[in-house]
Amino acid sequence: xxxxxxxxxxxxxxxxxxxxxxxxxxxxxxxxxxxxxxxxxxxxxxxxxxxxxxxxxxxxxxxxxxxxxxxxxxxxxxxxxxxxxxxxxxxxxxxxxxxxxxxxxxxxxxxxxxxxxxxxxxxxxxxxxxxxxxxxxxxxxxxxxxxxxxxxxxxxxxxxxxxxxxxxxxxxxxxxxxxxxxxxxxxxxxxxxxxxxxxxxxxxxxxxxxxxxxxxxxxxxxxxxxxxxxxxxxxxxxxxxxxxxxxxxxxxxxxxxxxxxxxxxxxxxxxxxxxxxxxxxxxxxxxxxxxxxxxxxxxxxxxxxxxxxxxxxxxxxxxxxxxxxxxxxxxxxxxxxxxxxxxxxxxxxxxxxxxxxxxxxxxxxxxxxxxxxxxxxxxxxxxxxxxxxxxxxxxxxxxxxxxxxxxxxxxxxxxxxxxxxxxxxxxxxxxxxxxxxxxxxxxxxxxxxxxxxxxxxxxxxxx
Numbered sequence: 001x002x003x004x005x006x007x008x009x010x011x012x013x014x015x016x017x018x019x020x021x022x023x024x025x026x027x028x029x030x031x032x033x034x035x036x037x038x039x040x041x042x043x044x045x046x047x048x049x050x051x052x053x054x055x056x057x058x059x060x061x062x063x064x065x066x067x068x069x070x071x072x073x074x075x076x077x078x079x080x081x082x083x084x085x086x087x088x089x090x091x092x093x094x095x096x097x098x099x100x101x102x103x104x105x106x107x108x109x110x111x112x113x114x115x116x117x118x119x120x121x122x123x124x125x126x127x128x129x130x131x132x133x134x135x136x137x138x139x140x141x142x143x144x145x146x147x148x149x150x151x152x153x154x155x156x157x158x159x160x161x162x163x164x165x166x167x168x169x170x171x172x173x174x175x176x177x178x179x180x181x182x183x184x185x186x187x188x189x190x191x192x193x194x195x196x197x198x199x200x201x202x203x204x205x206x207x208x209x210x211x212x213x214x215x216x217x218x219x220x221x222x223x224x225x226x227x228x229x230x231x232x233x234x235x236x237x238x239x240x241x242x243x244x245x246x247x248x249x250x251x252x253x254x255x256x257x258x259x260x261x262x263x264x265x266x267x268x269x270x271x272x273x274x275x276x277x278x279x280x281x282x283x284x285x286x287x288x289x290x291x292x293x294x295x296x297x298x299x300x301x302x303x304x305x306x307x308x309x310x311x312x313x314x315x316x317x318x319x320x321x322x323x324x325x326x327x328x329x330x331x332x333x334x335x336x337x338x339x340x341x342x343x344x345x346x347x348x349x350x351x352x353x354x355x356x357x358x359x360x361x362x363x364x365x366x367x368x369x370x371x372x373x374x375x376x377x378x379x380x381x382x383x384x385x386x387x388x389x390x391x392x393x394x395x396x397x398x399x400x401x402x403x404x405x406x407x408x409x410x411x412x413x414x415x416x417x418x419x420x421x422x423x424x425x426x427x428x429x430x431x432x433x434x435x436x437x438x439x440x441x442x443x444x445x446x447x448x449x450x451x452x453x454x455x456x457x458x459x460x461x462x463x
Contacts, residue, residue, distance in 0.1 A: 006035050006081045007074050020048055020150075025086065033071050034087070038080040051150045052080050058126055058149035059084070066117030068137060068147040087137035087145060089280035092195075096133060096202055098283035101234050104385045105364075106285035107199045108240070108266065108273040110136075111192075113144040115263035118188055121146075122259055127183050131191035132172050133198060142278040142285070170215055171204050175250050178219040189256050193247025201233040205248050223250070235386045239269035239415035269415040272365050273385060365413060367459035374453035375400040381455070385413045389450055390423070403427060403451030411442070418442045418459060427451065 001024055004011050009026030015034065016023030026035040038052050059070035059082075069085035089095075092110065095102060102110075114136055121128060128135075128149060135148040174190035176182045198204050205227030208218055229245060230236045236244075243265045249255040256262040267274050279286050363382030370380045381387075381397045388395040390408040398404075405425040412419050421439045422429040429436045430449040442448070446457040 001037070006037075006076065007072055007083065009033055009035060009083065011035060021052075026083065032086040032088075034068075034084045036082040036084060038082075040079070049080065052082060055148070055150040056082055058121075062121050062124055062126060062149075064117055064120040065143070066113045066145055067120065068145045084147070085145070087139045087143075087147075089138040089140050090283070091134045092136040092138065092144070092199060093133035094283065095138065095280070095285065096199065099285065101202045102199045102285065104200065104237065104240060104270070105273055105276060105287075106278055107196070108270050109142070109276045109278055110138070110144045110285070111196050111199065112263065112266060112274040114146055114195075115192065115259050115266065117146045118192060118259040119263060121149075122185050122188070127185065128188050128191075129183060130169060130172075131188055131195055132169050133195055136195070138280050140280050142280055170218060171206065171208065173222075174252075175219075175223050176252060178215075178222060184252075185258050186252050186255055189247055189259060189262055192259060192262060193244060193255075196244055197227075197230055197248065200236065200244075201230050203233060226250075235388070235410050235412055237270070237385060237412050237414045238419070240266075243269045270385070271415065272413075276364060365459075367413075367418060367457075369397065369411070369448060369455035370458055371399065372447065372454045372456050374451075376453065380458075383411055383413070383418065383459075387411045388423075390425075399450065399453040399455075401451040401453045404453065408450050409436075409448075418457070420448060425450070 001011050001022070002013065006026060008028050010028065011024045011026050013025045014022060015025050020039055022037045022039065024035045024037065026033045038049065053073075056070065056073040059068065063069070068087065070083075071085065072081075072083040074081040074083065099106075114131075118128065118131070126149070128146065129151050130148060131146070135146060137145050137147050139145075170178075172191040172194045174187045177187050177190075194204055206218065206222050206225060227245075227248065229241050231238075231241055243262070246254065246265070247256055247262055256265065277287075363384065365383055365385070367383040368380045369383065369387075371377050376399045384396060387397055388407070388410050389397045389399075389404070390406050391398060391404050392406045395407070405423070405427070407423045408425040409420060409422050409429045412421070419439050419441050420429065420431065420436065422436050431440055431442070432447055433449070442457045442459070444457065444459050448455045448457060
């Protein structure tokens with residue numbers, strides 16, 4: 001296929017090989033596309049050819065920013081080709097392979113886009129029936145789009161499934177679909193919930209116990225079991241966890257009735273995250289700091305004019321689109337930057353140049369821990385949705401204090417406020433000089449002490 005033309009597009013490389021189709025990259029003058037070719041062996045099966053055409057028809061009908069765009073359908077010399085928008089950052093399952101569990105500050109804005117796309121499809125009567133991480137595609141601009149409508153079902157339309165059979169991927173199937181094959185909007189809601197759970201934890205609520213476990217055995221566990229909440233595996237804001245567990249509720253009456261309702265609840269639980277601007281570079285989600293400052297101008301850090309403090313004053317005080325807005329520090333090579341190594345988080349200037357910033361001095365949530373004693377006195381640490389405190393190099397807040405444990409404490413945003421929890425530190429975590437026994441809801445002005453370091457909590461709720 002390499003070097004062959006499909007319509008006006010020249011095939012230049014193979015980018016995927018699924019069960020029934022190959023996927024190639026096609027190019028013409030100023031456009032790249034994904035060319036999905038139905039395998040000859042599959043084309044011989046009449047229902048698979050029909051599904052290929054169903055996908056084309058669905059994508060033509062469902063034009064939306066969060067659904068992969070349709071470009072063309074080509075039938076040439078016995079071969080069927082579906083030409084689609086090209087997404088240059090792979091699928092969400094690839095993102096999980098490179099990042100592991102995806103932090104809420106990246107997972108929520110990605111997932112919010114998909115909820116918009118699914119709600120749009122439902123408004124046109126389409127049930128996707130196969131929502132999962134590798135059917136969510138990403139591009140480097142941080143856009144997420146739903147793809148693979150090959151087994152989508154139009155409510156009230158013709159059924160291509162034999163009685164007694166179900167289609168889709170078993171681990172994402174709702175209980176009522178496993179038992180009765182009932183396809184409603186809540187089928188997609190459940191699959192969305194499982195997908196989001198997996199993004200946050202790299203686990204599914206229910207896993208197959210072995211590769212050859214019978215579907216009947218797996219279905220029985222789904223119908224009778226209760227999944228662990230995501231906080232059993234990763235720190236998760238309580239409000240976000242409540243939304244997620246509602247989406248994967250076993251009983252339909254306890255589950256969200258629509259993707260739109262699911263999205264409404266997600267926006268209420270994580271108002272500062274749903275539209276957070278990100279980029280996908282080198283297979284990782286990263287902060288688009290320039291856009292973030294445009295959305296929520298960050299307060300000037302309380303540091304000296306020299307170094308990073310002075311750099312941020314200069315950066316924030318100028319229009320990012322002007323050449324002068326770029327800091328004078330040399331840009332590191334892309335391969336040398338690890339978004340999870342310490343506090344250095346990469347961002348990209350509008351010219352596409354990769355730079356580094358000290359993210360602990362900024363907070364899109366407008367919340368801070370300001371050091372009032374210890375070696376870091378005078379420094380402000382910006383809080384994220386989940387901010388871990390300790391000496392571990394992967395942690396968000398690392399005061400220079402030998403008495404702080406490697407994993408000391410965690411501050412979690414629950415959609416309304418911040419909660420502090422000790423992580424089993426050697427010498428405890430204190431709030432206003434009282435040792436913390438349980439999770440504590442922080443109030444503006446509280447003094448948190450870890451080791452010898454005291455930190456003043458600063459957060460003024462809106463309104």
